[in-house]
Amino acid sequence: MEFQTVSQVPEYDGKVIKLRGWVYRHRASKTIAFVVLRDVTGTVQCTVKGDLLPKADELRIESAIELEGKVHKDERAPGGYEITVTGLDVVHLAERFPITKDQSTQWLREQRHLWLRSQKMTAILKVRSAVFGAIHDYFRGKGYYEFHSPMFTPCMAEGGSTLFTVDYYGKPIFLAQTWQLYAEAAIFGLEKIYTIAPSFRSEKSRTSRHLTEYWHAEVETAWQGFDALQEQGEELVAFICQAVAKKCAKELEELEQDPKKIAKIKAPFPRITYDEAIKILKKDGMSIAPGKDLRTLEEEKLMEHYELPLIVTRYPKAVKAFYMREDPEDPSKVLAYDMLVPRVGEIIGASERETSIDELERKLREEGEDTSTYEWYLDTRKYGSVQHSGFGLGVERVIQWLCGLDSIQDAIGFPRTPDRTTP
Ligand code: 4AD
Ligand code: MG
Numbered sequence: 001m002e003f004q005t006v007s008q009v010p011e012y013d014g015k016v017i018k019l020r021g022w023v024y025r026h027r028a029s030k031t032i033a034f035v036v037l038r039d040v041t042g043t044v045q046c047t048v049k050g051d052l053l054p055k056a057d058e059l060r061i062e063s064a065i066e067l068e069g070k071v072h073k074d075e076r077a078p079g080g081y082e083i084t085v086t087g088l089d090v091v092h093l094a095e096r097f098p099i100t101k102d103q104s105t106q107w108l109r110e111q112r113h114l115w116l117r118s119q120k121m122t123a124i125l126k127v128r129s130a131v132f133g134a135i136h137d138y139f140r141g142k143g144y145y146e147f148h149s150p151m152f153t154p155c156m157a158e159g160g161s162t163l164f165t166v167d168y169y170g171k172p173i174f175l176a177q178t179w180q181l182y183a184e185a186a187i188f189g190l191e192k193i194y195t196i197a198p199s200f201r202s203e204k205s206r207t208s209r210h211l212t213e214y215w216h217a218e219v220e221t222a223w224q225g226f227d228a229l230q231e232q233g234e235e236l237v238a239f240i241c242q243a244v245a246k247k248c249a250k251e252l253e254e255l256e257q258d259p260k261k262i263a264k265i266k267a268p269f270p271r272i273t274y275d276e277a278i279k280i281l282k283k284d285g286m287s288i289a290p291g292k293d294l295r296t297l298e299e300e301k302l303m304e305h306y307e308l309p310l311i312v313t314r315y316p317k318a319v320k321a322f323y324m325r326e327d328p329e330d331p332s333k334v335l336a337y338d339m340l341v342p343r344v345g346e347i348i349g350a351s352e353r354e355t356s357i358d359e360l361e362r363k364l365r366e367e368g369e370d371t372s373t374y375e376w377y378l379d380t381r382k383y384g385s386v387q388h389s390g391f392g393l394g395v396e397r398v399i400q401w402l403c404g405l406d407s408i409q410d411a412i413g414f415p416r417t418p419d420r421t422t423p
Contacts, residue, residue, distance in 0.1 A: 001016075001018050001068075002018070003018050003019060003020050003066070004017050004018060004019060005019070005039055005040070005041040006019065006021070006037065006038075006039050006041045006042040006043060006044045007041035007042055008041075009044050009071055009079070009081045009083070010071075010080075010081060012071040013071050013072065013073060013081070014070070014071065014072065015070070015071060016068060016069065016070055016071075016086070017068070017069065017070075017071050017083065018066070018067070018068045019037055019039065019044070019066070019067055019068075019069075019083070020039065020064075020065065020066040020067070020091070021037045021038050021039035021064075021065065022037070022038050022039075022062050022063065022064055022065070022094075022117070023035055023036070023037065023038075023059050023060065023061055023062060023063045023065060023094070024036040024037065024038035024043050024061070025043075025061070026056075026059050026060070026061060028053070028056060028057045031049065031053075032047055032048070032049050032053075033047070033048040033049075033053060033056035033057060033059075034046070034047055034048075035047075035048060035056055035059060035065075035067075035085070036078075037065065037067065037083075038117075040122070042079070043078070043079070043119075044077075044079060044081060044082075044083060045074075045077045045078060045079070045081075045082050045083070046067060046069060046082070046083040046084075046085050047082060047083070047084055047085065048085045048088060049084075052085060052086075052087075052088050055088050055090060056085075056088060058090075058093065059090065059093070060093065060094045060095070060096060060097065061094065061097045062094040062097045062117070063090060063091075063092060063093050063094040064090075064091035064092040064094070065088065065089065065090055065091060066088075066089040066091060067083070067085050067087060067088045067089070068085070068086050068087035068088075069083040069084050069085040069086050069087070070083065070084045070086065071083055072084065097114070098111060098114065099111055099114055099115060099118075105407075109409065109415070109420065110422075110423070111423075112413070112414055112415075112423055113414075113423045116413060119254060120254070120255070120410075121410070121413075123248075123251035123252075123254045123255050123403075124251075124255065124399065124403050124405070124410060124411065125413065126248055126251045127244055127248045127251050127252070127255075127399060127402060127403055128395075128399050128411065128412070130243055130244050130247045130248050131240055131243075131244060131395060131398055131399055131402070132196060132215075132395070133243070133247075134239060134240045134243035134244065135194075135196055135217045135236070135240065135393075135395070136196070137239075137243070138235075138236050138239045138240070139194040139219065139236075142192070143192060144192045144193060144194045144219065145190045145192065145193050145194075146193070146194060146195060147179075147182075147183060147186045147190060147193040147194070147195055148179075148195060148197065149176065149179040149181075149182035149183065149195070149197070150176065150182065151175060151176045151197075151198070151200075152166075152168060152173050152174070152175070152176075153173065153174050153175075153176050153181075153182075154173060154174065154373050155174070155181055155373055155374060155377065156174065156177065156367075156369065157177050157178045157180055157181050157321060157322075157323065158177040158178055158201070158321055159321070159367070160367065160368065160369075161202075161204070162177060162201040162202045162203060162204075163175070163177065163202060164200050164201075164202045164212075175200035176197075176198075176199060176200060177199055177200060177201060178199055178216065178218065178392060179195050179197055179199075179216065179218045179392075180218060180220065180323070180390065180392065181323070181377050183195070183218065183220035183390065184220060184323075184353060184377070184380050184388065184390075185376070185377070185379075185380050186220070187220050187221070187222040187388055188222070188380065188383075188384065191221070191222040191223070192221050192222070193219070193220055193221075194217065194218065194219040194220075195216075195217070195218050196215060196216070196217045196218075196395065197215070197216060197218075198213050198214065198215055198216070199213075199214055199215075199216035199392075200212065200213055201214070203418065204418075206417065206418055206419065207296055208406060208407045208408060208409075209296065209344055209345060209397060209400065209408045210408065210417070211396060211408055211409070211412065211415055211416055211417055212416045212417055212418060213416040214394055214395070214396050214408075214412070215394075215395040215396060215412070216392050216393070216394065216395065217392070217393040217395055218390065218391070218392040218393070219232070219236075219390050219391060220388065220389075220390035221388060221389060221390060222386055222387075222388045223386055223387060223388065224352075224387070224388060224389045225352060225387055225389060226313075226325075226335040226352045226389060228389075229337075229350055229351075229352060229389040229390070229391065230271065230311055230313070230337060230350075231267070231268075232391070233311065233337070233339055233348050233350055233391055233393075234267035234268055234269050234309075234311070234339075235267055236393070237265070237267075237269075237309055237339065237347070237348070237393075237398070238265055238266050238267045240398060240402075241262050241263065241265040241266075241402070242263060242265075244259075244262060244402055245259040245260070245262040245263035246263070252402070252403070255403045255404060255405075256404065257402065257403060257404045262402060265308060265309070269308050269309045269310060269311055269339070270306060270308060270310050270311070271310075271311040271312075271313060271337075272310065272311075272312055272313070273312070273313050273314045274294075274312055274313065274314050274315045274316065274333070275314070277294065277302055277312050280302060280305060281298055281301060281302060284301055284304075286298060286301055291316040291318055291319065291332075292316075292319065293315070293316075293319035293320075294312070294338075296345055299340050299345035299346060300343070300345060302340065303340055303341065303342045303343070303345070304342075306340075306342065307342065309339050309340065309341045309347070310339070310340045310341075311337050311338075311339050312337060312338050312339075312340060313335075313336070313337040314327055314330070314333040314334070314335070314336070314337075315333065315334060315336050315337075315338070316332060316333060316334075317331070317332055317333060317334045318332075320334050320336050320351070321336075321351070322354075322360065322363035322364055322366075322367060322369075323351070323353050323354055323360065324336045324351040324352070324353070324354060325351065325352040325353055325354045325355070326354065326359065334351060335351060335352040335389075336349070336350060336351035336352075337350050337351070338350070341397075341401045342401070343401065343404075344397050344400050344401040344408075345397075346394075346397070347393055347394055347397045347398050347401065348391050348392065348393045348394075349391060349392050350389070350390070350391030350392075351389060351390075351391070352387065352388075352389040353388050353389060353390070355381055355385050355386075355387065356381070357378050357381045357382070360374075360377075360378060360381070361378070395411075396408050396411035396412050397411075399411035399412075
């Protein structure tokens, strides 16, 4: 007889079931032991009596066990079913598990390799898997090819201040901040491409939404302008919400999020310009120096006015990346948008790309870059240059938002931040 899963228990009412997993909770008296077994699908209460009692007695939390028993309905048991155990094998008797109730977030992060087994982390990681699956499904469904860029790169794209430099055979090289520059070369063959890959940022500030290594879903599309780019961002985010609400309703509820509310997140999203955002913030009593980027604080304040994700368009050129196309209606702005969500802030950074080589070179010089390092990139504007655009979505930020997490660090198995490189 093969093993069933805890989720199958109701189908086995009145019948014998075989399960394997770990001891989630454990309580024994002289005549009866209650063992709550955990597997990937959930937990179930099992009762042990008679000859098996000594074996159940010595169990400790997180011991690996295999058991056989009869399923019956029991209103008092969590989940409504209980198993009367008729066979019990201890696969591995655990040492005393170091994680108990009421431990600090900091300590749980240090014990992340063990904390991954918690119901909270398991629920988040299932949502995470669904988010990755949805991104692949969305782009592949639209005929996009998956394209990969190098992680070692001589170029910066998102400003020099967040670059990680590593020693590459005695010479410095950077870890990729983005896939984008290479993607802009690849669209001339593949036209519609996407990726999900790690990006690296040497963030100086310690916030609840910055990692130094995060997973970045990026897309680049030939022949696509700024309007279609906004629709694409909305569509992708709505698609992820639908998929997660459908596949992970149970996990979202465990995380105290309402799957029905998430299922209702549909395009179009509200759109405002940067100038309009500044006006709203001014009314809220926040003063922003003219032409400055929105900081976490301001994004959060702005999002108090919105329930759906918000698209903020046409940022000042001076605060945005060198590759963004100048707004033909206002040369002080760029054809870029950020998508913001409540509590988390920016989840997407998007833009139509500049095609003028002079303009690109000028902006690179302004940033103190040696343009000869970017010759290969500038070549993409020499041989059949076309309008193109794309965006990057921070996958952990989306997970943080959907799961209602205080910190982005819980949106990934093993977070990396300025202060954390272990376990
Ligand atoms: O806005 P960013 O810097 O844009 C780019 O990198 C573009 N090259 C993307 C593109 O057009 N292909 O980053 C994109 C997104 C942000 O909106 C944010 O969600 C996420 O990446 N992000 C981070 N997530 C976690 N930790 C960090 N330190 C992040 N920095 C950016
Ligand atoms: Mg950005």
